[in-house]
Amino acid sequence: MQQVNVGLCGLGTVGAGVVKILEGHADEIKYKVGCEISIKKILVNDINKKRDVIIDSSWLTTDPDELMKNPDIDIIIEVMGGIEDTNILLETAIRNKKHIVTANKDLMAVHGQKLLRLAKENHCDVFYDASVAGGIPIIRSLTDGLASDRIQKIMGIVNGTTNYILTKMTDEQLAFEPVLKEAQELGFAEADPTSDVEGLDAARKMTLLANLAFKMEISLDDVEVKGIRTISQEDITFATSLGYTIKLIGIASINKGKVEVSVEPTLLPKDHPLALVKNEFNAVYVHGEAVGETMFYGPGAGSMPTATAVVSDLMEVVKNIRLGITGNEYVTPQYKTQLKLNEEKYTKYFIRMEVNDEAGTFQKITNIFSDENVSFAKILQLPASKEKMAEIVMVTHQISKQQLLNSLENLKDLSVVNRIISYYRVDGEE
Amino acid sequence: MQQVNVGLCGLGTVGAGVVKILEGHADEIKYKVGCEISIKKILVNDINKKRDVIIDSSWLTTDPDELMKNPDIDIIIEVMGGIEDTNILLETAIRNKKHIVTANKDLMAVHGQKLLRLAKENHCDVFYDASVAGGIPIIRSLTDGLASDRIQKIMGIVNGTTNYILTKMTDEQLAFEPVLKEAQELGFAEADPTSDVEGLDAARKMTLLANLAFKMEISLDDVEVKGIRTISQEDITFATSLGYTIKLIGIASINKGKVEVSVEPTLLPKDHPLALVKNEFNAVYVHGEAVGETMFYGPGAGSMPTATAVVSDLMEVVKNIRLGITGNEYVTPQYKTQLKLNEEKYTKYFIRMEVNDEAGTFQKITNIFSDENVSFAKILQLPASKEKMAEIVMVTHQISKQQLLNSLENLKDLSVVNRIISYYRVDGEE
Structure with a gap:
């Protein structure tokens, strides 16, 4: 194979970035993969549009079949976005024995497993490293790492928008709404920020990572998701005073064959490697049985980082074609998906509540927790803004989620407890 | 090729870790590389020694020729250490067309370029990712990244011993000597800690990284090295009060084709990603033209992380053999090595001096700096422990190393300056 x-x-x-890299680094790329890579066709909406990249005009077409059914084309790079229509195009391409490189996480979260299976049947590669944390080769690290290590836990900051918002809220003591508005004006958040802010975007990415790490078929519905909209400035202040930073953390962990995948605001010790990941940056922290702790940090998005990731994937596909090992990206679920029950999910919790400021309140509350065998590492009590009220902030030792839920339920029945203001997972401590 | x-x-x-991984993950490895990998021979000192790994006793030999000249062996994994004797063995192996995977940084720093050239002549691979920051695939990231990006700057914490010592000195307000002693007792520092403490070990690793990143032949002599032995508790206290953390940082940067490679104690803003890398952990921060900032964090050493890295390298070599692209690890220096002059090395500096506590002192000192066009971002003046003395701590704006050296030289001639206590590079700020 020469080309x-x-x-x-x-x-x-x-797309323009991909063209620039393939042309600007042609020699180095040939040197690394052992053959030339040429662009044959480019699918666009408008052939006559002026573009800031130099291309042969004969490459441009508006007809998908000139790519998907073209016998001269070996690999399709998809960087146009869209879900349903794009999926149909890619399925056609795979049936015509084309390998796929895509940066489209929305598509992969919805149709990924199906595309990977179809690709396996057709001995084709589907690479999508650019779709999760653009500038970080996390999918490759997990798939390569899997071969010689066993992943036990992944913790990720995989959404740049929410990390930007939480960084501003923490560092500049601002409330959620004005920060979101500013982020929208700066282009860090979309006009409809729901998917980012509610944690769905992060949940999609964690699903992809968990499937790879644990070789199970975990779906988006298996992920517990809680967004950042309800985080108040007071929550951040209390977390900070107790030595924590609040981040939107995706967690995927396995224990005795049972997994837990969640995305939720989480308190991390302020010197945890993930606590210092600021603004729109992403980072993925991986705990492997042999390697121990590793972390990958980088830009989560951006056109040049994403284009670089696309070209890296492209080079891997070319190597695989030449090695005769294409079609192996679909990791056949080796294990039946087994989710942890609430009784099996262990972590620490930060709990904040408003209570009557009267004698005996504290004892009543601690009795409730004692009945559930919940004990505490840190407790703060201070006057609340309302008269005759006090606020109690507690951080538990390791307890099960069921212990937490039972305790909260029982607290509600206690007349001295005015309301549970908030509670968050606490992770990353010894 | 079946095997x-x-x-x-x-x-x-x-070595035992490598055997365990190859056996425990045989199926996954075959799946990833497309053929089986078998151990044929193991070179040991003592065949009869009891070992905690199950092996076929017919594999063991004390005769190097049974490996290096064995026509049935394709790849040599070297995890026995040593420099000169080991180098001779590996040269023999390469002349007999064997590929090499080694975790031996001392050997690679001294004989690496020669071995890589010899390997190229013989179309053999030499992989050594396990030799720098064992648990972090940094060499692979640089070589793969090189093909589609251009590296502009690398900053690394690449020595676990000194990072452990500095962490303890900073977090527990201890002096260098007792911390070193404790590190030696715990096995984090060697009986003769010179190579670590003086920065030589880090310099060897930075040489390997700089050669790869900039495609030049940079030798150990081109690296400016300053160790951590002279860092005092007062330096750390002042750095902390100004918002910095002191780390032993290896820097390799390129600017208009000219490079600078150094290892020296450096002040980083306390929220820089490298500032939070604690204890024996390593991290390498890479700035690429396209990708921007990325960082890789993980264990710098340890037998299982190193064994995992060795197996990852082994798998890459097997893929390359099957791809017919072996012998490409020697990066022919594309560019003539051009080192930056002191006039071309720009950074900020932290300078600490003891001065006479009398009227006009401060003005005399600032005049010296003004004459060299050096201006300051931060200045602290406070009483020194000695009577009639004061201490001044300054952080400059960006200046050249030559400006620094000229200023320090002129300060020595100033009678009001008792002594320059210390000065350090400041990096990682906007």
Whole structure:
């Protein structure tokens, strides 16, 4: 094989970046993969649009079949976005024995497992490292790492928008709404921020990572998701005074064959490696049986980081074609998906509540927790803003989620407890 | 090719780890590389020694020729250490067309370029990712990244011993000597700690990284090295009060084709990603033209992390053999090595001096700096422990190393300056 031919779908900023890298680094790339990589066709909406990248005009087409059914094309790079229509195009391409490189996490979260299975049947590769944390080769690290280690836990900051918002709220003592508005004006948050702010975007990415790490078929519905909208400035202040930083953390962990995947605001010790990941940066922390702790940090998005990740994936596919080992990305679920019950999910919790400021209150509350065998590492009590009220902030030792829920339920029945203001997972401590 | 045969040199903790991984993960490894990997021979000192790993006793030999000249062996894994004798063995192996995987940084720092050249002539691979920051795939990231990005700066904490010592000095307000002694007792520092403490070990690793990143032939002599022995508790206290953390940082940077490689104690803003890398952990921060900032964090050493890295390298070599692209690890220096002059090295500096506590002192000192166009971002003046003395701590704006050296030289001639106590590079700020 002297040359591999590529069809590129989409010529926005990422697509243009891919073209620039393939041309600017052609020699180095050939040197690394052992053959030339050429772009044959580019699928665009408008052939006549002016573009800031130099291309042969004969490459441009508006007809998908010129890529998906073109016998001269070996690999399709998809950087145009979209879910349903794009999925149909990629399925056609795979049935025509084309390998796929995509940066489309929305597509992969919805149709990923199906595409990977179809690709396996057709001995084709589907690479999507650019779709999770663009500038960080986390999917490759997990798949390669899997071969010689066993992943036990992943903790990730995998959504740049929410990390930007929480960083501003923490460092500048601002409330959620004005920060979101500013982020929207700066282009760090979308006009409809629901998917980011409610944790769904992060949940999609954690699903992809958990499937790879644990070789199970975990679906989006298996992920417990809690967003950042309800985090108040007071929560942040109390967390800070107790030595913690609040981050939106995706967690995927396995214990005796049972897994837990969640995305929720989490308190980390302020010197935890993930606590210092600021603004729109992403980071994924992996605990492997042999390697121990490793962390990958980098830009979560951006057109050049994403284009670089796309080209890295492309190079791997070319190597696999030449090695005759394509079609192995679908990790056949080796294990039946077994989710942890609430009784089996262990962590620490931060709990904040408003109580009557009267004698005996504290004892009544601690009795409730004692009945559930919940004990505490830290307790703060201070006057609340309302008259005759006090606020209690507690951090538990390791307890099960069921112990937490039982305690909260019983607290509600206690007349001295006015309300549970908030509670968050606490992780990353010894 | 149905099977690749391996000769293993050394069966200590790393060697035993390699055997365990190859056996425990045989199926996954075959799946990833497309063929089986078998151990054929193991070179040991004592065949009869009791070992905690199950092996076929016919594999063991004390005769290097049974590995290096064995026509059935394709790849030599070297995890036995040593420099000159080991180098001779590996040269023999390469002349007999064996590929090499080694975790031996001392050997690679001294004979690496020569071995890589010899390997290229013989179309053999030499992989040594396990030799720098064992648990972090940094060499692979640089070589793969190189193909589609251009590295501009590397900052690394690449020596676990000194990072452990500095962490203890900072967090527990202890002096260098007692911390070193404790580290030696705990096995984190060697009986002769010179190579670690003086920065030589880090300099060797930075040489390997700089060669790869900039495609030049940079030798150990080109690296400016300053160790941690002279860092005092007062330096750390002042750095902390100004918002910095002191780390032993290896820096390799390129600017208009000219490079600078150094290892020296450096002040980083306390929220810089590298500032939170604690104890014996390593981390390498890479700034690429396209990707921007990325960081890799993990264990710098340890037998299982190193064994995992060795097996990852082994798998890459097997893929390369099957791809027919072996012998490409020697990066022919594309560029002539051009080192930056002191006039071209720009950074900020922290300077601490003891001065006479009398009227006009401060003005005399600032005049010296003004003459060299040096201005300051932060200045602290406070009484020194000696009578009639004061201490001044200054952090400059960006200046050249030459400006610093000129200023320090002129300060020595100033009668009001009793002594320059210390000065350090400041990096990682905007």
